[in-house]
Structures are given as structure tokens and as C-alpha cells.
Amino acid sequence: MADEDRISIGSDSDLVVARQKGRELAGQLGFSGTDATLIATAISELARNILAYAGAGEIALSHVFENGRDGIVVVARDEGPGIVDIDAATNEGFSTGRGLGMGLPGTRRLMDEFQIHSEAGKGTQVVVKKWRGRARG
Amino acid sequence: MPASILKQGEYLIASIQSALTDGEVLQLQDDIAEQVGRFRSRGVILDVSGLDVIDSFVSRALHAMAITAKLRGANAVIVGIRPEVAFAIVQMGLTLEGVRTALDLEEGLAFLNRWGKETGDSGR
Numbered sequence: 001m002a003d004e005d006r007i008s009i010g011s012d013s014d015l016v017v018a019r020q021k022g023r024e025l026a027g028q029l030g031f032s033g034t035d036a037t038l039i040a041t042a043i044s045e046l047a048r049n050i051l052a053y054a055g056a057g058e059i060a061l062s063h064v065f066e067n068g069r070d071g072i073v074v075v076a077r078d079e080g081p082g083i084v085d086i087d088a089a090t091n092e093g094f095s096t097g098r099g100l101g102m103g104l105p106g107t108r109r110l111m112d113e114f115q116i117h118s119e120a121g122k123g124t125q126v127v128v129k130k131w132r133g134r135a136r137g
Numbered sequence: 138m139p140a141s142i143l144k145q146g147e148y149l150i151a152s153i154q155s156a157l158t159d160g161e162v163l164q165l166q167d168d169i170a171e172q173v174g175r176f177r178s179r180g181v182i183l184d185v186s187g188l189d190v191i192d193s194f195v196s197r198a199l200h201a202m203a204i205t206a207k208l209r210g211a212n213a214v215i216v217g218i219r220p221e222v223a224f225a226i227v228q229m230g231l232t233l234e235g236v237r238t239a240l241d242l243e244e245g246l247a248f249l250n251r252w253g254k255e256t257g258d259s260g261r
Contacts, residue, residue: 012158019190037190037221038228044192045229106193106229 003062009078010056015047018059025061026072030132039072039130042110045103046076046126052103054080054123064129071112071131079123086116140165142172148180148249149173149211150242151202154187162198166205173209180249181206184242186217196231203236212252214238216245 005025007018019040026036043059050057057078064073083089090104104126108114113129139155142165149172151165169181183202185191191199203213214237218226226233239245 012156016156023189034221034224037219038225040190041192041225041229044190044194048192048194103193106231109228109230110225 005061006058007061008056008058009047009050012051015044015051018047018061019043022059022061022072022074025063026130029063029070029072031072031130035130035132038110039074042107042128042130043074045107045110046074046128049103049126050076050078050080053083054078057123069131071129073127073129074111076126076128077123078125082120082122082124083116083118084120086118090114090116142168144172144176144178145246147176147178147253148182148246149176149178150182150184152184152187156188156190157195157198159194162195166198166202169202170205170209173206173211178211179253181211181213182242182245182249183213183215184217184245185215185222186219186241188222189219191218191222191226193229193231196226196233200233200236212237212249214245214248216241 005021007014007021009015009018022043023036023040026039031039047059057076060075062073064071090108107128111128111130115127118124139157139161140151140153143150149169151169157165172178173181183199185199199215203215206213215233216239218238237248239248
């Protein structure tokens with residue numbers, strides 16, 4: 001993945017930077033204003049998750065080509081405590097932090113693809129993608 | 138300051154210009170609760186037209202602010218949710234249940250005025 005734009009997340013203000021960069025990249029890639037807002041909102045949720053559960057981490061943004069289509073990929077990485085029960089964390093209403101129960105399920109709904117890898121004690125990586133010009137689902 | 142509170146007659150208008158940090162959200166919530174009492178306000182308008190993203194945290198915070206105002210005896214209305222932001226809120230499955238909304242500041246004021254008339258202006 002070339003041209004990855006990385007934003008380190010350590011405070012609330014980084015969250016604003018990350019979603020602005022996401023919106024910019026989405027615009028450059030030809031996403032509509034509405035899609036750019038969905039992407040920025042997803043980045044906001046992922047960055048908040050990093051802050052709430054790991055304290056620090058990073059968001060990486062890049063352009064992705066796959067099977068003749070293109071889109072944006074957002075990777076949220078942290079070296080926090082990890083998520084023990086991923087199924088629960090991606091379900092509605094589940095939260096062990098500061099009332100962010102909608103964070104991961106909300107992110108999943110905003111984007112087209114959602115993958116999460118987490119290991120207790122090692123950290124969490126969430127990868128989300130949105131394809132350009134496709135029906136939302 | 139990313140947020141300011143303006144006293145307009147018997148109403149308070151809280152404008153949120155840009156993304157608030159957790160601390161600022163709590164501060165704004167406190168300020169609204171306190172100023173509703175100090176100015177004996179009957180209504181609070183939360184103007185979010187400056188926000189280009191409303192995520193689940195901010196959505197919950199807005200809900201909390203509106204309920205706080207209500208518990209202090211002031212009617213609260215959120216105005217200025219941008220169309221694409223409204224779409225994102227729906228897509229995430231969030232609801233602002235129990236919270237009044239209006240298109241913009243003008244509609245928000247009209248709503249508070251109507252509400253004041255219906256319930257009568259005396260007795261406080």
C-alpha cells in the first residue's frame with residue numbers, strides 16, 4: 001500500500017486532524033460529500049475507540065485498488081489491552097469503556113467492509129474500506 | 138472557544154462551532170445547566186450547524202445537554218444538523234430520541250415561542 005497517510009492519535013485534537021485528512025483524501029479520490037462525511041465519521045469513531053481503550057495509537061489512510069474497483073481504506077492500530085470478546089464488541093450496546101457502545105457497530109454500518117483483529121495484551125487493528133460509487137450497504 | 142452561549146431574551150443559544158473535546162462537552166453541559174438557572178431561561182437552542190461530523194460520542198453529548206436543560210426546566214431544541222450529518226447519524230443507527238430538533242435557528246426560536254404560548258408564560 002503506497003502513500004499511506006498516518007496520523008498518530010493521542011488526544012482529542014488528533015481525532016479532528018484524522019477526520020479532516022480522511023475527508024480530504026475522500027474528496028481527492030472522488031467520493032461524494034455525503035460519503036466523505038460517512039468516512040470522516042467512521043474515522044472519528046475509530047480514533048475515539050483508540051483513545052478510550054488504548055490511550056494512543058494511529059490511524060492510517062490510503063487509496064486501495066482491488067478487483068477492478070477502488071476506494072479508501074482506513075486502518076486503526078493500537079497497542080492497548082486488546083479486545084477479548086470481539087463478537088460482543090461489534091454488537092450493539094456493548095461497551096466496557098466510557099459509554100461508547102455504538103462505536104464499532106456504528107463504524108461497520110458507515111463503511112462497506114469491516115475487519116478487526118485483536119489480541120489480548122497486544123493490541124487491536126481495525127481495517128475498514130469504502131468503495132467508490134457503489135451502493136451503500 | 139469552540140462553543141459559546143448567548144443569552145437572547147428568555148432563551149439561551151449555545152453555538153457549537155467546531156469539534157469539542159470531552160472536557161469541553163462536560164463544561165458546556167455544566168454551563169448550560171448553570172445559566173438556565175441564573176437567567177431563569179425558558180428555552181435552550183443547541184446550534185450544531187458548525188459541526189461537520191457528529192459521531193456517537195457527540196450525539197450522546199447533545200442528548201445529555203438537551204435532557205440537562207429539560208431537567209432544569211428549560212425546553213431544549215437542537216438546530217442546524219447538516220443533511221450529510223443527518224444521513225451519517227441514521228446510518229450509524231443512532232437516535233436522538235426524546236430530543237426536539239428544528240431546521241435552523243429561526244425555526245428553533247419559532248418552536249420555543251410556540252411552546253411558551255401553549256404552556257403559558259406565567260408561573261415561574
